[in-house]
Amino acid sequence: MLDKSLLGYGFCERAPYAADPAGTRGRLVPEEQSRTRSDFQRDRDRIIHSTAFRRLAHKTQVFVALEGDHYRTRLTHTMEVAQIARGLARALRLDEDLAEAVALVHDFGHTPFGHTGEDVLDEVLDHCGGFDHNAQSLRIVTALERRYANFDGLNLTWETLDGLVKHNGPLIGPHANGKPVPKPILDFDARLNLELDSFACLEAQVAAIADDIAYNTHDIDDGLRAGLLTLEMLEEVPFLADMLASMRAQHPKLEADRIAHEIMRRQITSMVEDVITVAQARIAEVNPQSSADVRAAGQAFAVFSDEMAATDKALKRFLFANLYRHPDVMRVRKAAAKVLHDLFDALMDDPSLMKGHFWQDGVVGASGDDKARHVADYLAGMTDTYALSMHRRLFDHTPELR
Structure with missing residues (x-):
């Protein structure tokens, strides 16, 4: 049962298990404290003012931006994740600024054209x-943003970096997913120990589950808007079928657009309340007295109940089969993959095409793996529109991503 007395309506004192900005482990490059903002607030602000954050406005979520103005981009998705994460953080009396910072930065590394770019x-x-x-x-x-006089990157606090790297759980040890740890993470961990075998703080955990909630709900909304999904198709998932039946009983003449929005709203509410209920129960059972206790607990706190976890899997299976692998989406993904393959080959052949900033200087004298990684950094930072524009300049034919 959801304990509403613990929901943070208005200002609520931070719980002992919340991350405390006054007790931060600091930054890789020491800085003076701000007189007006906590360290986590400064992290959030640096993230928002970064170039990488602005680029999210023109990076694909599922549908390429050319399809229409109303589909979600990486930026709108990120803002929706941050809103859900703040709500969860408030309910659990966490540091909302840290939860928001992790949510806002979680998609910085995504490529143009969604998961297609990552696959390429x-x-x-x-x-x-x-x-x-x-x-x-x-x-x-930590390196590619170059805006500040005293350091490369954004010089974020240990807690924000820890949350960014481990928001989905430990990367090594008995609780890891078994996948190899990417070399860039290992390289940075050698400079600043992120304790890769422990869980992240609760603020990062709520950002991670907020991402899942936002994906499931908003991709359904975009799929309906695009005409690739129908309300009748949603009845394949019992969780959604029950919502549809309830809405039709209450509002038998409600138009489809309003029904779609009601599904999204009710789905988010159900999932958020489920996470809060489970987290409250686990907190009561473990009784962590610090954020360090949370990281050392050997389990995640911000998770779905078994029933909602099964629903989450059913929603993902539904979206994978009916939206992410829809023939229209796959056709666009194939064309986008060709664009990125062409650009990678062209930049490897002639790195001088990477004009401006530090790109050309960085690749001078580089070869092999270093050169390929440098070119990939350049491509990963591109927006959909910039990648298409560059392809049109370099090649006689650029696929239509429609």
């Missing part, structure tokens, strides 16, 4: 460790 870069970098968008996010905030 993983393929062309297979000989040197592949490509992982989470590791790329870390590279961006």
